[in-house]
Amino acid sequence: MTDRQIQANPFLNREVSWLEFNRRVLEEAEDPKNPILERIRFFCIFHSNLDEFFMVRVASLMRLIHDGDSTPDSAGLTPYQQLELIREMVRDLEQASYSLYNDKLLPALAKAKLRILAGESLTVSHQKHLDEYFESEVYPVLTPVAIDASHPFPHLANLSFNLAVLLVSEKKGDSERRLAIVQQPGRIPALCRVPDGDELQFCWLSEVIRRNVSRLFSGYKVLEVAGFRLTRDAELELDDEGAVDYVRMLESELRKRRIGRPIRLELEEPMTVELRELLRARLGVEESSVLTVRGPLDPRPLLRLAEMQGFDHLRFSPQPPLLQPVFRQERNIFDIVREADVLLHHPYESFDPVIEFVEAAAEDPDVLAIKQTLYRISGAGSPVLRALIRAAESGKQVTVLVELTARFDEEGNIGWARTLEEAGAHVLYGLAGLKVHAKITLVIRRELAGIRRYIHLGTGNYNERTARVYADFGILTAADDFGADASGLFNAITGYSEPPEFHRLTMAPAGMREKIISLIRREADRAKSGQHSGIIAKMNSLVDPLIIQELCAASNAGVSIQLSVRGVCCLRPGLPGFSENIRVISVVDRYLEHSRAFVFKNGGDTEVYLSSADWMPRNLDKRVELMFPVVDESSKQRVIGALQAQFADNQKARLLLPDGGYKRITPGRSEPLRVQEYLYQRIQEEHYRAVSVTPVRFEPIEGSGA
Amino acid sequence: MPAPVTTILSAIDIGSSAIRMDIAEVRPDGSIHLLDSLKKGVQLGKDAFTQGWLSEESIRAACAALRDFKKVMDSYGVARYRAVATSAVRESTNSDTFLDRVLMSTGLDVEVIDGPEENRLTYIAVLESLRGMPELENAQALLVEIGGGSTDVTLLRAGEPLQSGTFPLGSIRLREAMNHASRTHEQQIRLLKRQIGNLLTNIKRSIPMKDASCYIAVGGEVRFVGKVLPGTARDGAPCVVSRDAFAEFADSVARLTVEALVQKYSLSYLDAETLTPALLAVLQLLKETQSPNVIISGASIRAGMLQDLAPEEKGKRRKQLTKQILSAARSLGRKYQYDENHAERVRELAEVLFDELKAEHGLDETDRLYLQVAALLHDIGLFINPRSHHKHSYYLVSTSDLFGLRRRELEIIANVARYHRRALPQRGHTAYMSLDRDERVVVSKLAAILRVANTLDKGQLQKATDLKLSREGDQLVLVAQNVSDLTMERVALAGRCDLFNEVFGKKLTLREAAKTA
16 A cells, blocks of 8 residues: 555544544643643553553454454555554554653652652662561462463453462472462552651552562472563443443354453563563463563552542642532522523533432422433432432332443442332333433423423533533523423333434434434535535544545535544545545543534524534444534524634644644644633633623512512 | 413324324413324234234234333323224224223223224314315315225315215225235236225215315325425425325335335335325325315324313314214215205204203203204105115115214114104114114104104294293193194194103193284
């Protein structure tokens, strides 16, 4: 393949684009302008992202290669070519990340009086403390396994950290070298505190075990100890937040054979060739899947450090969520929503009104029914969940569609769903073949004027914790047509009825792609007839080939297209004859840019949509998703303003280049603007103005005898 | 908080290819506001029209769907509901089992309705949805609803039903008939057209449609046309498609196989199967009329049921319905060349007698309507032969379709008409004995009145309202004002008040009022 062919293809490879995204995360860890604990957090995210990428994407490519599938992707790369490209990029990224860790992050932490000790930096008193810790806490829970003919290789949990030990007997005449495995226990913190004056010091648990490993093998001499980690194919998929989840598939023999196949073997440096080869052969890992690193194999425990209480001066300055003025009064939330639609922009604006909405519905005696989809909640303590349980207990009809996730399954944490059922709620655990990713709540309330329906629709989950770090939109409305659609949607996803014809909502998999394409085509038609046209769209990922083709066609028709795609973008922008009028940026900053919002200029009659779905085949074909218009004029303007601000960012925004790489956008001569700070300030000002223009209301108290 | 003033209603319709439910509320101003609309495909028609009974699988699916619907009803706090089943259940031999299974598993009491009732409900809904359309104001209009099992045809004049009928021309029925043959698609379509043509001959015989200048079509398949043809779709409102455009579209659909239809319009296989038969039937009926276009109404029998359930509407509807039924009866009378003057006078006399005798007979408004219809139609048997014409009247009434009246009701009316002369009701008469006891009592009382009314029309009484009833001991005396000599009537009455005396246990006599000038 020549460069010329790549140039003429409007598609970028998905995996490469994803690695580019993770590079941007690593850049944030590198950026010395970010506070050190935030840099550590980005560093951890980079690594956990990468772990999941291997478990999901690399595993799936290896499956294709194993099955002999050499069909090229839209970018023209076969699975094997993609894998080669990935390995090369990952090697570079890993190397860069560990250089960063050793040369920049550790010293910066030390400067902030946070030290991670190892080897010669441990003083005698440190050593004494750690050895005592080993004896009392660690030793009792270790199960070393020597590998020989009678002891097969133990099952190593996916991504668990293990020590490989090379042993030789102290008995004379027995010079056979043996391999033993020590699995690092999951229940003990992987990073232990080491007391030392007023400084906070830590040591890796692996270091503690390594120091005392000979205690485990009496009668043997320890020749070498080194850490390793194995990644297996678990047939997982990534959700939109980058978390892993099971693929819902029918059990098959083929699948059983595939599960557990090794994908990646990470080894700690230094390691002798002898130990490395012994391990690799025992685990059945190909040479090309082995990766050697100089640093902690699993840096994710550092997150604990980044999230430690106190040390706020080492983090981004706080931006406490703002409560919209309309919610500051002591008023019934239904009265507020009935008066006018409410647009919520999290995390700048508080998620409390959403919780209040569900809680009020649970308490209100006039509410007949509550129906909600729960994709990711914060667990059994979720206030939304507790409100739903109360509502069901008080005899209201509660229907909840729950999507259980891999994480929940693993933790056996589905108890809360059962509690909900026991309270009398109708709980549905997903749909056959489709995951319900739409975020919608419907409250049916009986009022004097008749039945009224209140609806919350969002781009993010009903999770008050992630709502503090994910940038998402939500709307609260009592509009009739939304209400009718919401009822129809729940009738459809509960299987009570066939999907209705919607007035306002667009649902995937029934026609969302078609709707998006028709909206794009309409812009192209507007442009061709000389009318005002333009598309601004924001999402997590842009992968769908059909939509990309339509975007290119619109670009060719003269539509100006601005895309803010945080993660994977398979559209190659700025390609003459394909995508000259398309500009793609990505904002990676303190909040996860999670909202999906689309603006279509439509000849001056601008339409604004919000959605739970990214423009990916998976979302459009295999998920129940929703797209809904923002009808209220002031809400529309707020969404448009927030989207335009993305393109004004010159601090945390990157521009996607025609070659698939990204370039940070710099202020040049203009004022520096960081969209996630700018929006917070702007919303604060808006709220302030709204309060200052609201007249004081004098409400006389009616006497009963009057 | 005061009690809410709206009423929540639910209408369930168990059809041939789907079970549907509408939930609506009646606002204080009487307007009906749709809240929720559910549809679940259940192939009852496939069973009913091929094997004649509902399979266990279909019954289960129907019960499951209705259980779900019940949950939705509960979530709104539905105050009143009506659940009806149409031709698929009606024509199944195990319909009783089906109804009981539904009742036991869902608590829903389902009523099997017949063609005329279906017609009436559709009519109510269509009229509501077309309110104010100029096309309907004066002209004759043909209202056609193609169902899975049958087609309802109603001829309207100035919005009032003249004639109506239910015919075994249904999309699923047609499709099932075609399925037996393994022919090419073209041959199948030709066969389909021929079948529709045969059925059309029957429809034309009972409903003249050549003067209709307006054509209204109802049903899922025609609604689909409204959605697909460009520029026609209007949310909820009726839409108008020109005759040519409709014909062109129906033909283009007929050219495609079911698989191609599924592909092209992303229809479900079920919906695609019935599309061609239904559209061709609508088209052939259209061609019998003068109408330049097809008005596609989104109305459903559920909308009609909701109108019926709405409390504010009940009284008004009753009156309107009575008027419509009488006008349908008159048009049936005209068809059999009845003596309109005689018929109307007998009706008036019967009304007066009925009202004056309220204390004696204890019957209600519905029975009064039966009497009115029987009075209008009692002599239509003369069309066949004056000899035994009362028996011919029975036959003609009981086998006609009369808008707004169910089969059972027509049977009562036909019996009343039969006993307007000659023999009294007796156990040997099978048609009479086929009624249950209460119905037989009604027939006897109404026939007694009709016999009297019929004898009184000898040209002397100027106005029926000149009659007053006076109770004198165990005698009932009809006192006629403004008449000088009623000898003829008195003689006739003496011979015809046999049934009256027997039923009411009182002797009826006739007397001229004393002149008080």
